[in-house]
Amino acid sequence: MKDDLFENTDNMTIDSLAQDFPVLTDEEKERIYAMSERKYNNDTDMNTDEKFDRKIEVTGVERYKRPKWRSASIAAAAALVLGAGSFGGYNVVQQFHDGNGEDELPTNVSEEMSQESTGAVDDSRAEEYRSTAESLLNAYEDFIQPYNNDEILERGLTEEERNGMSVEEQDEYLKRNDNPNYSFFWFALEDENATSWEGHDRGIWNYEYYATGMKYNNTDEVMDKALSFMSQSCIDKQFPDLIGDDLTDYEANRIYSVNEAPPHFGTYTMIGGKLYCSSEKYDDIYKIPSTYSFYHLKDEPIEISDITDNSFTACVHYEFTSVPNRCDMKMKIVNDGNKWVIDDIGTTGPELDAQKLEIVDKMLNSMDYYDKISAKKADAYLSNDADIGSLIMPNKYYADNNALTSYNINGDDIDYNGAQDIQSLLDFVKSVDIDSKKSEESYCDEEKNYYWSSNANNGGYSKFDNFVPRKDDPKLSLENSIRVVDQGATIEKETRPMNCPNGHELVIYYLYDFSKWDITGDTTFEGRDCYVIDYHSSTSVEGKDYQKDITCYVDKETGIPMYQQTIANDDVYVIYNFYYDVHFNDDAEPMPEVNIDKSLFTEMYS
Structure with a gap:
């Protein structure tokens, strides 16, 4: 027409x-x-x-x-x-x-x-899809919740009960194993005063409290739950170790002691014949949340896009007030013919700075870049207040990671009246004979479980915990860990001799927040090529402002922070930490023969 x-x-x-x-x-x-x-x-x-x-x-x-x-x-x-x-x-x-x-x-x-x-x-369909996405998100978040605190069992003894018992009464109580909710472990101590009872010559009993609560009875239940809102391909990707009936015949109500490894898969663990969702944390200091956890949702609707009859994409926005590295989540949702399910889960948002990621990766894994190292280190606390004064604490490190041994000399505090710049500090500390200033020495042998300190003059053993990104799971890679954890990229522990220089602490406490630091240049420090990094943070607590500025030189090859200057407005000192006379591998000074009294050691066997 x-x-x-x-x-x-x-x-x-x-x-x-x-x-x-x-x-x-x-x-x-x-x-x-x-x-x-x-x-x-x-x-x-x-x-x-x-x-x-x-x-x-x-x-x-x-x-x-x-x-x-x-x-x-x-x-x-x-x-x-x-x-x-x-x-x-x-x-x-x-x-x-x-x-x-x-x-x-x-x-x-x-x-x-x-x-x-x-x-x-598609207005009506978009609203319907948004409601579908919200339901699936709720199911997913419920699925990954570590546990319900209300379901956690009480400890066997309260502090009041324990304080009201004599040592003998406590021993008698701890010998009992009539509570199936508790595990026990036993150490044989080379100690004549160790408690004895039938079946064991020496030892002590301790009850281990499982800080998790029941969620599913068996692996079939968890798989059925997962399949109710996720596709099999999504399960394989997000929970690669999640299995169905392989553990259903596990011994019912089996109690695992802490020196046993209960069967586990993915985020979940089998304890006492029950399936639990494990919490990704190591202790009360380093709380490492599961990377499957979410954060506070923004008060705004889920965005729906890519709408078709059988699929759509949902973008979920979160509050990222503490760590701006985090990004929002997007879910690919499909209809499998019977119901809507999550088919894929990913992230959306700006990519992290690749160079910063590379630097942080080297710092977290700085101990992996050498087998043997010798170095000297000084910690300087400088003040312009004559009444407070300034001082320097020199140290010397020897570490042989092949032999899993390390040795450290700590020097006495030395008054310092020189100029407050790094070159003056270097010149001064290099003139000091650290051996003559030795106030303490320590030695550890990881193979023999020895840790010795001349100051403490006793036996024991302490490992150095080095936190690194988990390497066997792509979902827990460095980039993902930077985005999801509250503090640092600390999602797996590796142990090293405790007297080694390392770069992980700066990342754990400061550099995990990419918005607060920049790479401002390159420099050479003590013969090492370094990145110059400047960090600044400013917070206000109860009306009081707190500021911290850090300048550090990070070795490009190893990730070791060769130099660090810290200025905080709530501290009377400007703090300098720096390494010098650093040598690697064949150039390293050999670790000296250390004469220690082996009788001071207590050997512990689990």
Whole structure:
């Protein structure tokens, strides 16, 4: 057909347009008309001067605020689609796009309008999908909750009960193993005073408290739960070790002692014949949350996009007030024929700085870059207040990681009255004979479980805990750990001799927050090529401001912080920590023969 709107258009062009843009079906017309009517009803006051420039929020795939007069023009164009036929309506819209109408419009109106039309047509479906996504998210978050604190069992003895017992009564109580909710472990001590009882010559009993609560009875239950809201491919990706019936015949109510390794898989662990969700933490200091945990949701709806009949994408926004490295989560949701399930889970947001990631990775793994090292270190506390004074504490390190031994000399505090710059500090400390200033020496042998300190003059053993990204699970990679943990990228422990230089502490306490530091240059320090890093943080607690500025030189090869200056407004000192005379491998000074009294050691066997 022809319309006055196209009186100058030849029949060939009209026929061509009609083929490219077929006539709308009655259902399509009805949906577009409903959209147009809603738009028109919302904009009946558009001609008043007061309303002319007001903006309203338009729902859909993309969020966009459009002046009302522009919304009205689009509604009119959509109405013409119904009145003039499909190709006639297309021509009207195309004139708006090309600027051929009476109003001069930006060229992106057609694109925005197209997005708005798509969203408006799918408004009811988008809301339905949003509700589906919220239900699936709730199921996922419930699935990964570590435990319910209300379900955790009480300890066997309260402090009051224990304090009210004699030593003999405590021994008798601890010998009992009638509570299946507690495990025990036993150490044989080379100690004549160790408690004895039938079946054991020496030893002590201790009850281990499981800080987890029951959630599922067996592995079949957890797999059924997972399959109720996730696809098998998503389970394989997010929980690669999650299994079905392999553990269902595990011994019921089996109690595992702490020196046993209960069967475990993924985030979950089998304890006492029950399936628990384990918490990713090591102790009360280093609380490492599970990377499957989420954070506080923002008070805004889940964004729905990529809508089809059988799939859509949901973007979930979270509050990231403490660690800005975090990013939002997006879920790919599909219909498996019977129900909607999460088919994939990923992240969305700005990528982390690749160079910062590389530096942090080396710092966390700094001990892996050498087998043997010798180094000297000084800790200087400088003050301009004469009453407080300044001092330097020199140290010397020898570490042989192949033999798992290390040796350290700590020097006495030395008064310092020189200039407060790193070169003056270096010149001064290099003139000091550390051996003559020795106030303490320590030695550890990881193979023999020896740790000895001349100051403490007793036996024992303490390992050095080096926190590194987990290497056997891509989901727990450095980048993911930086994004998800509250403090540091500390998601797995490795032990090293405790007297080794390392770079992990700076990451744990400061550099995990990428927004607070920058790489400001390169330098050479003590013959080592280094990155210059500047860190700044500012917080306010109860009306008092706290600031901390750190400048450090990080060795490009090993990740060792060769030099660190810390200035805090709540500290009377400016603190300098720096390594010097650093040598690696064959260039390292050999560890001296250490004469220690082995009789002072207590050997412990689990």
